[in-house]
Amino acid sequence: MEEYSFYEGELTPDYKLAFELAIFNRREHLLLQSLTGWSSFYIINKKERSIVAAIFFNTKDRVAISPFKSPFGGIDFCEDVPNPILFNFLLFVEEILHRNKVTKVILKNPPEKYNNLLPAVTTMLIDHGYNKMEDISAIIEINAPNIESSLRHSDKRRLLKSREAGLTFQKLNIDHLRDVYTFIEECRSSKGYKLSMEFRDLEKTVQTFPHDFLLFAVFYNDRIAAASISIRVKRNVLYDFYHDHHKDFNYFSPVVMLINGIAEYCYMEDIKLLDLGTSSINNSTNVSLLNFKLKLGATPSTKFTFEKTLA
Structure with missing residues (x-):
């Protein structure tokens, strides 16, 4: 595990991404959401000089949210990152945000079908004391x-x-x-x-x-x-x-x-995946709309939003 380290801030260009960032987590999209207030966190593979995980928060009025204005953002990572590393990284991120006077953290992850390790991340966040709010996406596997x-x-x-x-x-x-x-x-x-x-x-x-x-x-x-x-x-x-x-x-x-x-x-x-989105209207699931999507061949995939108040 010694080949991994955690980093806050902007990295030099010689660090390469070992995975594909979702569009909502790319720098160009983050700056469309807000020009200021961003904090960047990474897991680094020191031997490979590569980025194996990343998460970006925008902080306003002491509330840190990922993403700021997008359907989802949250943590993006390689599927071969060891679970203990991800677990400790989430602790590292929380400690830095707390040190920076953040009082509340909101994290909107993508549907769990996007990454095989996302269910494990859900368990980790719950273990870290986060409350979760559940939504259902409908996804067609092509x-x-x-x-x-x-x-x-x-x-x-x-x-x-x-x-x-x-x-x-x-x-x-x-x-x-x-x-x-x-x-x-x-x-x-x-x-x-x-x-x-x-x-x-x-x-x-x-x-x-x-x-x-x-x-x-x-x-x-x-x-x-x-x-x-x-x-x-x-x-x-x-x-x-x-x-x-x-x-x-x-x-x-x-x-x-x-x-x-x-x-x-x-x-x-x-x-490989066609995401038909959630079926929420006014923060409530429209059951008939969800059923329509499922009858088109989609399967449900849980999409979680996590919140935690920092002491």
């Missing part, structure tokens, strides 16, 4: 070119009717961002909901990561019936950030065709 075999009979029938009626799935150029955003915003508004992100903030993020944001839509002639804004969180994970459909197409349930098309794209691009 092992076939489409999801049709996992659909219930009624959804297979809707998919067939959609095709017979002339509905088509398309991947759109990022130049259509405003059109897709406006469509989804109007669909949500008709149901009494608001999008969590203003267009100007989304546009700025897309301009920073132009290759990591993907647009998909289902069309009837030239009219959008359903659409998605998705984020390639990692090489092997696509996150369906926003999607919705117009009520005029309820009969066809065009989201079935939309998700089937996105799954096919994932298969072609060797993306």
